[in-house]
Amino acid sequence: MRPDFRGGGQGAVKRRTRRTEVSVVECFYHAGAPAVGSCRACLKGLCRRCAVELEAGLACPERCEPLVRAVVASLQQTLRFQSVSTGLLRSARGLWLGLTVVALSVGLFVVAWGLSLPAFREISLLGIPFLVLGFLSARLARNTRAGAERPGSTEGSAA
Ligand SMILES: [Zn+2]
Ligand SMILES: [Zn+2]
Numbered sequence: 001m002r003p004d005f006r007g008g009g010q011g012a013v014k015r016r017t018r019r020t021e022v023s024v025v026e027c028f029y030h031a032g033a034p035a036v037g038s039c040r041a042c043l044k045g046l047c048r049r050c051a052v053e054l055e056a057g058l059a060c061p062e063r064c065e066p067l068v069r070a071v072v073a074s075l076q077q078t079l080r081f082q083s084v085s086t087g088l089l090r091s092a093r094g095l096w097l098g099l100t101v102v103a104l105s106v107g108l109f110v111v112a113w114g115l116s117l118p119a120f121r122e123i124s125l126l127g128i129p130f131l132v133l134g135f136l137s138a139r140l141a142r143n144t145r146a147g148a149e150r151p152g153s154t155e156g157s158a159a
Helices: 065-116 123-147
Strands: none
Touching: 065 123
């Protein structure tokens, strides 16, 4: 008995059928691995191995990660802008306090100067607007302080 060798047992070439199911989301980089989520930037499926977890969500490793980080950074910049406006309010309080000190000192100086000159006593009247201005700015400073008051200052005083 000689072995009957027929070339190729099964003549039919097995055709590769690629899975194109939409319902089952696979990782874009690792075929077969189930996706745990999709990239925030390119919406590709990411498995647990390659997904980079960011604050905003998942991202492709090294490809979309900088982009998503940039988006997060711009969001944080918007939040920082809001805190800047709060800081502006706080610095306005210092402005009013400084104006209070300057106006009161100038007013007192003008009044004392006018009173020291008997011939020009009317000069002391010029100090009154300064005193009024100092009083008003002191009130504004107090109001600003009440508005921008924040419990627990996070500013470290370490020089
Ligand atoms: Zn993967
Ligand atoms: Zn991506």
